[in-house]
Structure formats: C-alpha cells, structure tokens
Amino acid sequence: MNIGVLGAGQLGRMLALAGYPLANRFTFLDTTGHPSAGIGEVMIDTDQRHLEEFLSKVDLVTYEFEHLPVALVQDIEEHKPVYPSSEAIRICQNRAEEKALFDRLGIPTPTYRVVEHADELEAAARELGCPVVAKSVTEGYDGKGQAVLRDPSEAHDAWRQIGHPRLVVEAFVDxxxxxxxxxxxxxxxxxxxxxxxxxxxxxxxxxxxxxxxxxxxxxxxxxxxxxxxxxxxxxxxxxxxxxxxxxxxxxxxxxxxxxxxxxxxxxxxxxxxxxxxxxxxxxxxxxxxxxxxxxxxxxxxxxxxxxxxxxxxxxxxxxxxxxxxxxxxxxxxxxxxxxxxxxxxxxxxxxxxxxxxxxxxxxxxxxxxx
Amino acid sequence: MNIGVLGAGQLGRMLALAGYPLANRFTFLDTTGHPSAGIGEVMIDTDQRHLEEFLSKVDLVTYEFEHLPVALVQDIEEHKPVYPSSEAIRICQNRAEEKALFDRLGIPTPTYRVVEHADELEAAARELGCPVVAKSVTEGYDGKGQAVLRDPSEAHDAWRQIGHPRLVVEAFVDxxxxxxxxxxxxxxxxxxxxxxxxxxxxxxxxxxxxxxxxxxxxxxxxxxxxxxxxxxxxxxxxxxxxxxxxxxxxxxxxxxxxxxxxxxxxxxxxxxxxxxxxxxxxxxxxxxxxxxxxxxxxxxxxxxxxxxxxxxxxxxxxxxxxxxxxxxxxxxxxxxxxxxxxxxxxxxxxxxxxxxxxxxxxxxxxxxxx
Structure with missing residues (x-):
C-alpha cells in the first residue's frame, strides 16, 4: 500500500515512521518548496505539474495540513480515495463554517460573531465585551492571523494587523x-x-x-x-x-x-x-x-x-x-x-x-x- | 549524523526507524543485490566499486550482518569509525575463535572439539558421545551449515552435507x-x-x-x-x-x-x-x-x-x-x-x-x- 501524503513536514514524517511497520510506503507531495519529512519519496510540486505523477504512484491519499485548496482535494477525490474527505478540509479551514457546524450539532462554543469590516469588529467587541479574540476565518495556524482586543477602540488596528476580509470574533472565555x-x-x-x-x-x-x-x-x-x-x-x-x-x-x-x-x-x-x-x-x-x-x-x-x-x-x-x-x-x-x-x-x-x-x-x- | 550500515535487510530497516527520531540519516551498503530495507538511501554494491562513495556520505559505520570480509571492515576503519569494531566481527564470524574466547574468559560452553576432517568428526562424536551437533566454523546462520549426528557412523555423511573444511562439534546439552x-x-x-x-x-x-x-x-x-x-x-x-x-x-x-x-x-x-x-x-x-x-x-x-x-x-x-x-x-x-x-x-x-x-x-x- 503506497500512501500519498499532501504536505511533507514533521507530521508526514511521523506518519511514515508509524507506517513502515505496516508495510506502507509513502509518497509526499510538497507544494511549499521546503519539505522537511526527510523520509519516503518527496515530490516537490511548486508548479502544480506533478499531481498526475503523484496520483499514479499512490493507492490512497491523506494529508498532514488542512490549508489546501478544496478544489485540488476534490479533484484528487475523482481519482483516488482521500481520507479524511475534502468536506472535512472545507469546514476545518474556515472558522466560520466550523463554528456553524458546532452550532448545528449542539456543541457549545465561546460566544462569537462573524465580521467583514473593521466597524463590525468594533461593534462585536462592544457587544461581546472586551477582551475579545479576533481571528481570520481562514489560514490561521499556530496563533498567526489573530489579535486580542482589550478595548473596542483597538478594532481598526487589529483589522489592519490581521489583514483578512472576514474574521471570527470570540468572547473571552474564563x-x-x-x-x-x-x-x-x-x-x-x-x-x-x-x-x-x-x-x-x-x-x-x-x-x-x-x-x-x-x-x-x-x-x-x-x-x-x-x-x-x-x-x-x-x-x-x-x-x-x-x-x-x-x-x-x-x-x-x-x-x-x-x-x-x-x-x-x-x-x-x-x-x-x-x-x-x-x-x-x-x-x-x-x-x-x-x-x-x-x-x-x-x-x-x-x-x-x-x-x-x-x-x-x-x-x-x-x-x-x-x-x-x-x-x-x-x-x-x-x-x-x-x-x-x-x-x-x-x-x-x-x-x-x-x-x-x-x-x-x-x-x-x-x-x-x- | 549520517549513519552508514553494512547490509540492507530488516535489521537495518528497524535501525533506521529507531534512528530518524534521533535526527539520524541512513545510508545502506548492500552487497547482495537484494536489499530489503526500503528506507533511507540504499547503495547496491555488488561490484565493490561504491565503497568510497558510501564512505564519503557517512559519519560512522555500523552493520546488521557480521558475515562480512574482515579485511573490508578493517579497511573501512582506516577512514571512518566502525562500531562494533572489526575485531568483534572477526571473532563472531568464526565459531572456533568465539569458543576460544568464551574459554579464555571463563564463560562455560557445551563441551566441544574443532575438527578438520571427517575422521576427526567421527572421533569427536565418539569421544563426546552422540548425539552431537556439528557446525561449520564460519558462515552459519539460521541453522544453515549444521548437522546433528545420532551416531559416529554418520560423520562422513554429515561432513559432506556441511561441506566446510573446519567444523565445531558440540556435545549435546540437556x-x-x-x-x-x-x-x-x-x-x-x-x-x-x-x-x-x-x-x-x-x-x-x-x-x-x-x-x-x-x-x-x-x-x-x-x-x-x-x-x-x-x-x-x-x-x-x-x-x-x-x-x-x-x-x-x-x-x-x-x-x-x-x-x-x-x-x-x-x-x-x-x-x-x-x-x-x-x-x-x-x-x-x-x-x-x-x-x-x-x-x-x-x-x-x-x-x-x-x-x-x-x-x-x-x-x-x-x-x-x-x-x-x-x-x-x-x-x-x-x-x-x-x-x-x-x-x-x-x-x-x-x-x-x-x-x-x-x-x-x-x-x-x-x-x-x-
């Protein structure tokens, strides 16, 4: 079983270390130009020309990083099984979608608002009561694309700093x-x-x-x-x-x-x-x-x-x-x-x-x- | 640290799986033409022309198989650290040397004789009392190159079957x-x-x-x-x-x-x-x-x-x-x-x-x- 992994960082590396004893082989598709897996076959695909070759080598596809173009993963699903599915990626890479899913399934979350303008951010901060945390709806990772507002007046600065057209604003949780x-x-x-x-x-x-x-x-x-x-x-x-x-x-x-x-x-x-x-x-x-x-x-x-x-x-x-x-x-x-x-x-x-x-x-x- | 491994079978494979988390990299030198490690860099060297290249890649050398030419390992020791040393290989690949070492260090062994002729094998079988086990002094592995003698009269057949100029004959141990x-x-x-x-x-x-x-x-x-x-x-x-x-x-x-x-x-x-x-x-x-x-x-x-x-x-x-x-x-x-x-x-x-x-x-x- 040759397992294709989208992404080639340490998570992929550790997947491979766990998979060799199951007689798995690994092919990584790296789109960053800076793979670090250091194991298995690593294909560097910064020009999006190697996908077909990658797919020809693997039996199924998984990923170590969810900030992938959903369309890409959907395209891969046409050719090989992908686990978890592109639907999981679509939701997990978007905080607004994710919170809507939590709401729908009755999973409690901190009170939140979705805002699309610095003024809306300020209003949300006022409504929820500071401090609030503002996060870009996409591409956040390890605390990047986030800001803490201690006062609603910080909204315009935070908006600029995050630099994203859509934010989730969360009430502070004690x-x-x-x-x-x-x-x-x-x-x-x-x-x-x-x-x-x-x-x-x-x-x-x-x-x-x-x-x-x-x-x-x-x-x-x-x-x-x-x-x-x-x-x-x-x-x-x-x-x-x-x-x-x-x-x-x-x-x-x-x-x-x-x-x-x-x-x-x-x-x-x-x-x-x-x-x-x-x-x-x-x-x-x-x-x-x-x-x-x-x-x-x-x-x-x-x-x-x-x-x-x-x-x-x-x-x-x-x-x-x-x-x-x-x-x-x-x-x-x-x-x-x-x-x-x-x-x-x-x-x-x-x-x-x-x-x-x-x-x-x-x-x-x-x-x-x- | 790039670790060179002489041999590229499952033991080398498992060494590598244990070594990646220590940030080791692995280069295997396979002299059989049939490597199975399936991990790291495997150099196939059936014509003995790749040793220099292998040594240029690695910081130190170990092995997963002791039936290597001692002269080769001694040669490698001139260029890179080898652990365990060629002396360990020299002794371990020869049952007669090994038993002599056990004797010298006071480590008890089954009673044994070293024989170099079918007649000597027969005499040893008679002296030690059958059953005895005869083993070629070198290259035995997983029971190969061995024979059990139920009677001294089987000595000539056993000698031919093992096909080795020097054997160790061991008394049966209950x-x-x-x-x-x-x-x-x-x-x-x-x-x-x-x-x-x-x-x-x-x-x-x-x-x-x-x-x-x-x-x-x-x-x-x-x-x-x-x-x-x-x-x-x-x-x-x-x-x-x-x-x-x-x-x-x-x-x-x-x-x-x-x-x-x-x-x-x-x-x-x-x-x-x-x-x-x-x-x-x-x-x-x-x-x-x-x-x-x-x-x-x-x-x-x-x-x-x-x-x-x-x-x-x-x-x-x-x-x-x-x-x-x-x-x-x-x-x-x-x-x-x-x-x-x-x-x-x-x-x-x-x-x-x-x-x-x-x-x-x-x-x-x-x-x-x-």
Whole structure:
C-alpha cells in the first residue's frame, strides 16, 4: 500500500515512521518548496505539474495540513480515495463554517460573531465585551492571523494587523485550561477515543500536552467523546480528528477549533499510549482495525521550539523519548518534541521541570492541576 | 549524523526507524543485490566499486550482518569509525575463535572439539558421545551449515552435507530452554542489560522470544550479565551484543554463540521495553547516553515466516504490534514479527496462542515455564 501524503513536514514524517511497520510506503507531495519529512519519496510540486505523477504512484491519499485548496482535494477525490474527505478540509479551514457546524450539532462554543469590516469588529467587541479574540476565518495556524482586543477602540488596528476580509470574533472565555480530544474513525464507522490532554500554549504555540489528566472527571471525557463522535459521524469522517476545547470553571467544555489530522497535542501517544495517533490514522484510512488508545502511564509531551538544546543531556532523563524532526534551528520553529513517561503524575511533573530546564526556549511548565 | 550500515535487510530497516527520531540519516551498503530495507538511501554494491562513495556520505559505520570480509571492515576503519569494531566481527564470524574466547574468559560452553576432517568428526562424536551437533566454523546462520549426528557412523555423511573444511562439534546439552542476553555498551564503557529472553527455535529458526521470563531467578540474570559484560569489556565493544545461551536443569548457563549486532531475540524490546535495542545501539555508537532497558510488561515476539496471514486479523488482537518488513512471501523467509504485550504471563500466553492461530506457518507456542 503506497500512501500519498499532501504536505511533507514533521507530521508526514511521523506518519511514515508509524507506517513502515505496516508495510506502507509513502509518497509526499510538497507544494511549499521546503519539505522537511526527510523520509519516503518527496515530490516537490511548486508548479502544480506533478499531481498526475503523484496520483499514479499512490493507492490512497491523506494529508498532514488542512490549508489546501478544496478544489485540488476534490479533484484528487475523482481519482483516488482521500481520507479524511475534502468536506472535512472545507469546514476545518474556515472558522466560520466550523463554528456553524458546532452550532448545528449542539456543541457549545465561546460566544462569537462573524465580521467583514473593521466597524463590525468594533461593534462585536462592544457587544461581546472586551477582551475579545479576533481571528481570520481562514489560514490561521499556530496563533498567526489573530489579535486580542482589550478595548473596542483597538478594532481598526487589529483589522489592519490581521489583514483578512472576514474574521471570527470570540468572547473571552474564563477557562481553567485548554484541552483536546483526539478520536479516530474507521472506514466502517467504528470510533475510538484517546484520553483527553491538557495543552499549554505560549504565544499561541503549543508547548506542553499532558495526558491523561489526573483530575479529569470521567463525565467530562465522556462529554468530549460525545462531541467529537457527533462531528465524526456528521462528516462521515475517516482517520484522526482533533477537537480543541476550553474547560471552564463549572466543568463545561467549549469547542475552540478542530483539525482534520494527526495533531501536536496527540504526540504524547507515540510513547504513552498502546497505539499512537499516527498508527491509528493509518489503520483507519486503510480499513484496518483500530488499535487500543489507552494510556500506559501518565505522559507529557514538550515541544522543542527554536533551539534544540543538547540531545545528550535530554537522553539522560529516564523514560524520555526524543523525537527530532531533523530541521535547522529558527526562532519559533517546531524542531522536535520529547515525550516523558512516569508512573505517577508527581514524578511526571518533576521530570517535566527537569527537561524544561534543558531546553533553551522552554517556558516554565504550569498545569491547571498543580 | 549520517549513519552508514553494512547490509540492507530488516535489521537495518528497524535501525533506521529507531534512528530518524534521533535526527539520524541512513545510508545502506548492500552487497547482495537484494536489499530489503526500503528506507533511507540504499547503495547496491555488488561490484565493490561504491565503497568510497558510501564512505564519503557517512559519519560512522555500523552493520546488521557480521558475515562480512574482515579485511573490508578493517579497511573501512582506516577512514571512518566502525562500531562494533572489526575485531568483534572477526571473532563472531568464526565459531572456533568465539569458543576460544568464551574459554579464555571463563564463560562455560557445551563441551566441544574443532575438527578438520571427517575422521576427526567421527572421533569427536565418539569421544563426546552422540548425539552431537556439528557446525561449520564460519558462515552459519539460521541453522544453515549444521548437522546433528545420532551416531559416529554418520560423520562422513554429515561432513559432506556441511561441506566446510573446519567444523565445531558440540556435545549435546540437556537444556531446559534456550535463552539470550542482550547488552549495550557505550563509547564510555557504560553497560546496560536487557532482561533475558526465552527463545523457541524450530528447524534452527527463531520462532518465539519472550521476556522477561516469569520463572527466572535473579541470580541467573546476574550471571548472564556478568558473562556478557566480560565479553563487552574484553572486546572494548560499542553497541548491542547478543549472547545466546542454554539454561540447564541445574540452573547453569552455557554459551552457545554470540552476535555483534541487534538481534531477532531482542525485537520484543521495540514494544516491551522502555528503550528498544535499536535505539540503544544507535545511542551507543553515537556516544549518547544509553536508555532504560527495563521491560514495561511481559512481551512475546512471534516471527512471521514464509507466509504473512491477514494483517487485519492480527491487528484485532489487543496490544499487538505488527512489524512487517515489506518483503514478498517465500518459504522460510522472515517477513515480519509481531510483539504481543500483556499485564500478566497467563494473559500473554493466551494472546500468543490466539496470534499463532492466525499465522499460517507458526508452530505451536511452547515455553519451558508452562
């Protein structure tokens, strides 16, 4: 089975590492000119002339990046199976569509407005009450294309700064923590759920994901399972879907956004779960039975961003698993991650602190349950 | 770090899969014309003209196969670091040298003789008492180049059948089970040991490896640790070394043979240990700290030989980890392995039986402790 992947970054790389043991081969289609997968066959297609050749090589197509032209993916669907479908891409790459879907399916979200003019942004900020977060409806990624308005008067500046004709404006949520649920749906409609992770972002970039959470009520996990299952079934989805949520003080979950792919907040599963999100995505899209999603032990993923530190020092930590992406250092760039595994949450936190001290750019680790 | 690997089979493939997360790249030198690694850069060098090019690409060299011309490896050592050294290869590829080393270091072996003529083989069989096992001193692999003599009169037939000018003849050992110890020595001389595995061979080919063993006395593990540490230190060895042993009824260990590389009886570590043998080999040869070798849970590796069965059925088993080598089916060919993990040995055995039923060529699993 030769699997075609749209995009050739670290997510594709880790998909391939999980797929070789299933006897999969990988062909990547990179449209950026800067692939970093470093594995499998990488086709650079900046001039859109290699699609036919790519399709001739592969049995099915998946992607590691949802900000793809929907028309392109629909075109590919005419020739090869694509999982998840172009419909998932269409919705996930547009925050307005996504929120409308959440509304339709009864999945609560922060109060929001869609605006198409700086004046509308100002009015929405006034109506919702500042602070509000304004986000471009498309192409947002890792905190880009976003602005926080502390006062409605900042609307025109924010509008210019984001530079997008359509924004979603969200009321501030007084959340306890940011969490995510990752689920996998097979071709037969069977769904499995990973334990939810607590995610710590700094400057809009994920820094830490920890799962399972020590203080999560089963009912909250079940609620998240229910929300994501509704989405998966509605989209007749195949593969890994990620839903990021806010957990509020009164235990509610508010959907923030979703990603139709393996996700940074699921990297802990590579060493912490019985089956990784990458392997389960590949199992799903090939129609294979899905693997057990249970956590073996409390696990924390730390993103390595900007600078790598000394791998030799990191590897002295017990049960630390280094995942380097073989990229050159650059400010704000995701260069790798480290999974730390420990028998108890107390030991895990100690290990996380020790590891963070070895990473030049790691912020202080702080979790809601400490 | 670009790592050059001599040989391009499944062991090289699994080394690479373990090495990408350490930001290693891999170049394989295949001298057979039939590489199967399917990953990294594979150079086919059947005419011995590509060695210089290979060496120009790599930072250090290791191997997945010890039956290499020693002169070739010595030549490579003039240009790049080679781990383990050519001295390890020289000894491990010659059973007579290997046994002499065991003798010198006080590591007990089955009683043996080295013979260079059919008449000497007959005399040795008579002296040691049949049955005896005769093995060519070089190039034996997976039971090839071996014969069992039930009577000294079979010596001339066995001599012709093996067709080798020098044989080692071993007295029959009334062993309880075949076991192996895998250890890793870093560049700094630090050594870590994996829990010993019980190995089940059929027709000279490994079928099952199970670790840790439920009934192994700590003192036996410590004895094996001591034996292999002596070997590692004597050879100033860097990387993974495997020592296969017989465990006798009175709890003694007799060394059978050693392999200067990652080993089939250590594949369980990919899913059953904190750090796999592959990752630890790569850490060792790069001078990185060695990883924890503890078993997370009882684990059994089943080799998939000859025919694959249906991967979809195998993946329905809980905590089953499929490792396919992406090879075509052929009688006696190692096509992959499956690691089964379970919280108790009783559950593990049940799972092993269920899995064996799904593999067309798997013999009935039988372990000494059942």
């Amino acid at each position: 959340f306890v923590r940011e969490v995510s649920i990752i689920a996998v749906r097979g071709r037969d409609g069977h769904v499995v759920f990973y334990p939810m992770a607590e995610n710590v972002h700094v400057d809009g970039i994920l820094r830490y994901s920890l799962a399972p959470m020590p203080d999560l009520d089963d009912s909250v996990q079940l609620l998240a399972d229910e929300y994501i299952r509704t989405l998966l079934d509605e989209l007749d989805y195949v593969g890994v879907l990620t839903l990021e949520l806010f957990q509020t003080r009164d235990g509610k979950l508010l959907a923030n956004e979703m990603a139709p792919r393996v996700h940074n907040s699921g990297h802990w599963s590579m060493d912490g779960a019985v089956t990784s999100q990458f392997e389960n995505h590949l199992r799903a899209i090939q129609g294979l039975p899905l693997g057990d999603t249970h956590a073996r032990m409390p696990t924390c993923m730390i993103n390595v961003i900007g600078r790598e530190g000394d791998p030799a020092e990191i590897l002295t930590l017990e049960d630390a698993h280094l995942h380097r992406y073989d990229k050159s250092e650059r400010v704000g760039r995701k260069l790798g991650h480290i999974n730390l595994v420990a028998p108890t949450h107390a030991e895990l936190l100690e290990k996380v602190r020790a590891c963070a001290r070895l990473l030049p750019e790691a912020p202080e680790p702080r979790f809601s349950f400490e | 062993f309880v089970r075949e076991v192996s110890i895998i250890a890793v020595r870093g560049r700094d001389g630090h050594v870590v040991f994996y829990p010993m595995a019980e190995n089940v061979h059929v027709d000279g080919i490994l079928r099952y490896s199970l670790a840790p063993m439920p009934d192994l006395d700590d003192s036996v593990q410590l004895l094996a640790d001591e034996y292999i540490r002596t070997l590692l230190d004597e050879l100033d060895y860097v990387g993974v070394l495997t020592l296969e042993l017989f465990q006798t009824r009175d709890g003694k260990l007799l060394a059978n043979e050693m392999a200067p590389r990652v080993h089939n009886s250590g594949h369980w570590s990919m899913d059953g240990a904190v750090t796999s043998q592959f990752e630890n080999h790569l850490r060792a040869i790069q001078g990185l700290p060695l990883g924890d070798t503890h078993a997370r849970m009882p684990t059994c590796m089943i080799n998939v030989i000859g025919r694959e069965g249906d991967p979809a059925e195998i993946l329905t088993l809980e905590d089953a980890h499929l490792h396919r080598y992406d090879k075509s089916e052929r009688v006696g060919r190692k096509l992959g392995h499956i690691n089964l993990v379970a919280p108790t040995h009783a559950e593990l055995l049940e799972k092993v039986r269920a899995c064996a039923r799904l593999l067309p060529e798997a013999p009935e699993p039988r372990f000494s402790f059942e």
